[in-house]
Amino acid sequence: KLSGFGKIIYINRGHFNLGRSRTVKEFLSAAKEKKRSFRVFVAEGAPRYQGHVLAKELVAKGLQTTVITDSAIFAMISRVNMVIVGAHAVMANGGIIAPVGLNMLALAAKKHAVPFVVLAGNHKLCPLYPHNPEVLLNDQKCPSDLIEFGEFSDCMNFAIGDPPQLHVVNPAFDYVPPELISLFITDTGGHNPSYIYRLISDYYSPEDFVLQRNLVS
Amino acid sequence: MDPRRVSRTVIDPMVRTVGFNAPGAPPPPQPHQSIQSGTAESVAGLVSSSPPSVSDIDPVGNSLSPVMIPPPNHASVVPLPGAVPTQMSPLRMNDSRTGSYSPLESLLETLSPRSRVNVSEFADETTVLGLIGKSGRGILEKTASSLPVSNGELMEAATVGGRSLRMTSNLTKVSVVNMPMDIPGIEFIEKGKGASVDVQKERESGGKKLKEKTSKAERRAIQEAQRAAKASAKNAGTASKNPKQQPKIAKNSQKKDNLQIPSKSLASEKNDAERLLEKDRKRDGSLVPQPRMQFDDKHRVEKAKRRSVVNRCEARNIVELFRHLPQYVHGTQLPELESKFFKLDAIHPSVYKVGMQYLTGDVMGGNARCMAMLLAFRDAIKDYSTPSEKTLVRDLTAKIGSYVSFLIECRPLSISMGNAIRFLKNRIAKLPVTLSEAEAKINLQSDIDHFINEKIVIADKAIVEHAITKISDGDVLLTHGSSCVVEMILLSAFEQGKQFRVIIVDSRPKLEGKMLLRRLIAKGLSCTYTHINAISYIMHEVTRVFLGAASVLCNGAVYSRVGTACVAMVAHAFRVPVMICCEAYKFETRVQLDSICSNELGDPNAISKVPGRKDLNHLENWSDSENLQLLNLTYDATPSDYISMIITDYGMVPPTSVPVIVREYCREQIWI
Numbered sequence: 021k022l023s024g025f026g027k028i029i030y031i032n033r034g035h036f037n038l039g040r041s042r043t044v045k046e047f048l049s050a051a052k053e054k055k056r057s058f059r060v061f062v063a064e065g066a067p068r069y070q071g072h073v074l075a076k077e078l079v080a081k082g083l084q085t086t087v088i089t090d091s092a093i094f095a096m097i098s099r100v101n102m103v104i105v106g107a108h109a110v111m112a113n114g115g116i117i118a119p120v121g122l123n124m125l126a127l128a129a130k131k132h133a134v135p136f137v138v139l140a141g142n143h144k145l146c147p148l149y150p151h152n153p154e155v156l157l158n159d160q161k162c163p164s165d166l167i168e169f170g171e172f173s174d175c176m177n178f179a180i181g182d183p184p185q186l187h188v189v190n191p192a193f194d195y196v197p198p199e200l201i202s203l204f205i206t207d208t209g210g211h212n213p214s215y216i217y218r219l220i221s222d223y224y225s226p227e228d229f230v231l232q233r234n235l236v237s
Numbered sequence: 238m239d240p241r242r243v244s245r246t247v248i249d250p251m252v253r254t255v256g257f258n259a260p261g262a263p264p265p266p267q268p269h270q271s272i273q274s275g276t277a278e279s280v281a282g283l284v285s286s287s288p289p290s291v292s293d294i295d296p297v298g299n300s301l302s303p304v305m306i307p308p309p310n311h312a313s314v315v316p317l318p319g320a321v322p323t324q325m326s327p328l329r330m331n332d333s334r335t336g337s338y339s340p341l342e343s344l345l346e347t348l349s350p351r352s353r354v355n356v357s358e359f360a361d362e363t364t365v366l367g368l369i370g371k372s373g374r375g376i377l378e379k380t381a382s383s384l385p386v387s388n389g390e391l392m393e394a395a396t397v398g399g400r401s402l403r404m405t406s407n408l409t410k411v412s413v414v415n416m417p418m419d420i421p422g423i424e425f426i427e428k429g430k431g432a433s434v435d436v437q438k439e440r441e442s443g444g445k446k447l448k449e450k451t452s453k454a455e456r457r458a459i460q461e462a463q464r465a466a467k468a469s470a471k472n473a474g475t476a477s478k479n480p481k482q483q484p485k486i487a488k489n490s491q492k493k494d495n496l497q498i499p500s501k502s503l504a505s506e507k508n509d510a511e512r513l514l515e516k517d518r519k520r521d522g523s524l525v526p527q528p529r530m531q532f533d534d535k536h537r538v539e540k541a542k543r544r545s546v547v548n549r550c551e552a553r554n555i556v557e558l559f560r561h562l563p564q565y566v567h568g569t570q571l572p573e574l575e576s577k578f579f580k581l582d583a584i585h586p587s588v589y590k591v592g593m594q595y596l597t598g599d600v601m602g603g604n605a606r607c608m609a610m611l612l613a614f615r616d617a618i619k620d621y622s623t624p625s626e627k628t629l630v631r632d633l634t635a636k637i638g639s640y641v642s643f644l645i646e647c648r649p650l651s652i653s654m655g656n657a658i659r660f661l662k663n664r665i666a667k668l669p670v671t672l673s674e675a676e677a678k679i680n681l682q683s684d685i686d687h688f689i690n691e692k693i694v695i696a697d698k699a700i701v702e703h704a705i706t707k708i709s710d711g712d713v714l715l716t717h718g719s720s721c722v723v724e725m726i727l728l729s730a731f732e733q734g735k736q737f738r739v740i741i742v743d744s745r746p747k748l749e750g751k752m753l754l755r756r757l758i759a760k761g762l763s764c765t766y767t768h769i770n771a772i773s774y775i776m777h778e779v780t781r782v783f784l785g786a787a788s789v790l791c792n793g794a795v796y797s798r799v800g801t802a803c804v805a806m807v808a809h810a811f812r813v814p815v816m817i818c819c820e821a822y823k824f825e826t827r828v829q830l831d832s833i834c835s836n837e838l839g840d841p842n843a844i845s846k847v848p849g850r851k852d853l854n855h856l857e858n859w860s861d862s863e864n865l866q867l868l869n870l871t872y873d874a875t876p877s878d879y880i881s882m883i884i885t886d887y888g889m890v891p892p893t894s895v896p897v898i899v900r901e902y903c904r905e906q907i908w909i
Contacts, residue, residue: 061868066745066768069847072855079865086556086866087844087856091744091769091800095832095873099558121770124803127810154774166743166768167751172758185758187765191774 043106043139049081059084067165097128107140111150114198114213126200135202147220147229153195163188556866585617588640592647603787607653615685652788653823692822696886712737712780717804719753720785722818744769744800746843776811786819792828793877793892799870805879814881821885824899832873841867
C-alpha cells in the first residue's frame with residue numbers, strides 16, 4: 021500500500037515513533053522484511069501510552085525496540101537517524117494534526133537536523149487551512165487521565181470560587197507546522213509538505229477548496 | 238608496559254613541532270651532525286641519529302630544570318641554564334644554532350648523574366601522583382600545585398563527586414600523560430645521550446637496565462602488595478574509597494611506578510594496592526570522582542563485582558547506547574543491604590539511614606540529598622574517634638571515603654553531593670596538625686554547618702530575592718517537575734501579593750509535579766497541571782519559565798531532570814524567557830554536550846508500570862523478550878542556547894558566565 025517507502029534507506033540506528041499508528045507499524049514491519057537492520061525508539065506517549073502497545077507489536081515482529089519516556093525525547097534524539105510518525109490529519113498547507121507531543125518532537129528533530137517523516141494515507145488529507153489549530157482543531161480529553169479527582173480533592177480549597185484553583189489540561193492533538201516536516205509518505209509516494217495542496221484536488225471537489233462567490237440567481 | 242612507547246606517542250608531536258616551528262630546527266641537527274662526524278663513524282649514523290638528536294633537544298631540556306616543570310602541553314621545554322640545544326622555541330633554537338655543540342657535549346657528559354637525579358625527581362612527582370589514589374584532595378592539591386597542568390582544573394577534577402569527574406578523566410589523563418613526558422625525558426636522556434650512535438647505544442642500554450631493574454623489583458613489590466590488599470579486602474567489608482583514577486590512568490601511573498627507584502616503592506606500593514582496590518570497587522562507583530569506570534569492559538566489571546559490598550545482578554536487556562553507565566537493578570539491593578547492616582559496622586547508622594532513603598527514593602532532589610548526606614556525615618564525625626596509630630586526617634578521610642562509596646552503591650552521587658564531599662575532604666585535609674581530636678571534630682562539624690547554611694539555605698534566599706524581581710502581576714509562570722528553589726520562589730512571590738498563575742508540567746515516570754502541585758494548592762495558588770506532551774499547547778499562554786537544575790556545567794549546559802530540555806526548547810521556540818535557578822555550589826567544571834555520555838539510569842520497571850492504570854499492562858513481561866529494552870533516564874542536558882538567564886546566589890547571570898563564577902568564586906571558597 022505504501023509504495024514510497026522502498027526508497028528510504030535505513031541505517032542501523034534508531035528511529036523515533038510517537039504514540040502509535042497502524043501505518044507506522046506496517047511501515048516498519050515491511051522494512052524489516054526487506055532485511056534492513058535498524059533499531060526503533062518508541063516514546064510512550066502519555067497519557068494514552070499508545071507507545072507501549074506499539075512497542076509490543078514491534079517486538080513481536082522481531083524489531084529491536086527501546087521504550088523511552090516522552091521527557092527523554094530531547095536526550096535521545098541526537099542518536100536517532102530518522103523520526104517516523106503518523107498523523108491524525110494532514111492540512112492543506114502541509115501541516116499536520118498529530119497526537120499530542122509531536123510538536124515537541126518535531127522541534128527537537130529540527131534542532132538536531134533529523135528528518136521528520138510523516139506517514140499518512142491520502143484519506144487523511146484535509147482541505148482546511150489551520151487557523152489557530154491548537155484551539156480550533158483540538159480536542160480536550162478527560163483530565164482524569166492525568167489526575168484522578170480523588171487525588172486532589174482534599175487539598176483544594178473550595179472557598180475560592182471562580183476561577184477554580186486547579187485546572188487540568190489534557191489536549192489530544194498537536195499541530196506541527198510544515199516547516200518542521202521533512203517528508204510526507206502517502207499512498208502515492210513521497211511528497212514535500214509544500215506539495216500537499218496539489219493533492220487536494222484529487223480528493224475533494226472544487227467546491228470544497230476554492231473560494232468563489234455563490235452566484236445569486 | 239613499555240613506558241617508552243607511551244611516551245613516544247606524546248613526544249613525537251613535540252618533535253614535529255620543533256621541526257616546523259623553529260626556523261633554526263634544521264641547523265641544530267647540523268652541529269649535532271658535526272659532533273657526530275667528529276666523534277662517531279658513519280654517515281648512516283648521522284642520518285639515523287638526526288631524529289634522535291632532535292629529540293635530544295627535547296629530553297635534554299626536560300632533564301634540565303628539576304625545579305621548573307615544563308608545561309605539559311607545551312612543546313617548548315625549559316632550557317638548561319647555560320646549555321643550549323634544549324628548546325623548542327625558535328629563540329632558543331637560534332641560540333642552539335650558534336653555540337650548540339660544546340654545551341651539548343658538556344651536557345651529555347653530565348647527563349648520567351643528572352638523569353639519576355631527575356629520575357628521583359620525577360619519581361617524586363609520580364609518587365605524589367600515586368598518592369592521589371590514596372588520599373583525597375589534600376594531597377592532590379599539593380601535586381596540582383607542582384604540576385603545571387591546569388592546576389585548578391586538576392584539583393577540581395579530583396572530586397569525589399559523581400558526574401563532575403568526567404572532566405577529571407580528561408584532565409587527569411592529560412596530566413598523567415604529561416608526566417610520562419617528563420619521564421621519557423629520562424629515557425631519551427638515556428637513550429639519545431650521545432651525539433654519537435655509539436654513546437647512544439651505551440647509554441640506552443644503561444638506561445634500559447636502570448629501568449628494568451626498578452621495574453622488576455617494583456613489579457614484585459606491587460604484586461605482593463596486591464595480594465595483601467586482596468586478602469585484606471576480603472576481610473574488610475568495605476575498602477576505602479578514594480578519588481579514583483580511570484583504569485587507564487591507573488595503568489599509566491603503574492607504568493610510571495615502574496620507573497621509580499626501588500626506594501620509593503614502599504610508598505607507591507600501598508598506593509598501587511589501594512588504587513587497584515578502588516579500581517575493582519569501581520563497578521558500583523561508576524560515577525565516582527575520577528572518570529567513571531567504563532562498564533563496557535567485562536573484565537573490570539567482573540573484577541569489581543567480586544569486591545562490591547552490594548551484589549548487583551546483571552541487568553538484562555541493556556540499552557546499547559548506555560552500556561557505559563551502571564545499569565539499574567533495584568529490587569535486590571534493599572534486603573541485601575539490610576542484611577549486611579550488622580556486618581558493616583564500618584558504616585555509621587545515620588549514613589546508613591541516608592543511603593536507605595536514597596535507595597527507596599524518599600529523599601530526592603539535589604539540595605535535599607546533599608543536606609541529608611552532610612548531616613549524616615556530621616553525626617558520623619561527632620561519633621568518630623581516631624584509632625590508635627593513625628592520624629585523624631588520613632583515617633577520617635578514608636572513613637568518609639568509605640561512606641561515600643556506600644552511598645554510591647545506593648544511588649549514584651549527584652553533583653551537589655560531589656561538591657560537598659570535596660569540600661569536606663578539603664576541610665579535613667586542611668585541619669591544622671596542632672588541633673586535638675575534639676577540637677578538630679568540632680571544627681569540622683561547624684564547617685559542615687556553615688556549608689549548609691551558606692551554600693544552601695542562604696543561597697536559596699538570595700536566589701528567591703533575585704527571582705522575585707522577575708515576576709510581575711498577570712504573569713503565567715511555567716515550571717517542570719518539582720524544584721525546591723522554584724517552589725520557594727513561587728511561594729514567596731505569592732506571599733508578596735503578586736498576582737500570577739502557575740502551570741506545572743509533569744513527566745513520567747517520577748511525576749514529581751504532582752507533589753509540587755499539592756503543596757502549591759495548599760497555599761492557595763491557582764495552578765494548571767499538564768503533562769509534558771502538552772507543552773506546545775500550553776506555551777502560548779506562558780510568560781516566563783522557571784526551572785531548577787541539578788547542576789550547571791561549564792559550557793553553559795544545564796544538567797537537570799529529564800524533560801527540562803524539552804521544556805526549554807519549546808519555550809525558546811515560542812520566545813518565552815527561560816530562567817534556571819541554581820545555587821552556585823552546584824556548578825561544575827565539567828562540560829557536556831549531550832545527555833548520553835553521562836547520565837543516571839533509573840528503574841526500567843517504572844516505565845512499564847503506570848500507577849493507577851491497571852489496564853496498561855502491555856509491557857508487563859518486558860524482560861522476557863530480548864528485543865525490547867526500557868530506558869529510564871534520570872537527567873538530561875539542556876543546551877545553553879535555550880537558556881535566557883541563570884539565577885544564582887551570586888546574581889543573575891547568562892549561561893556563559895558559569896565558568897567565570899566557578900573560577901572566581903569557587904576558588905575563594907577554598908573548596909578546591
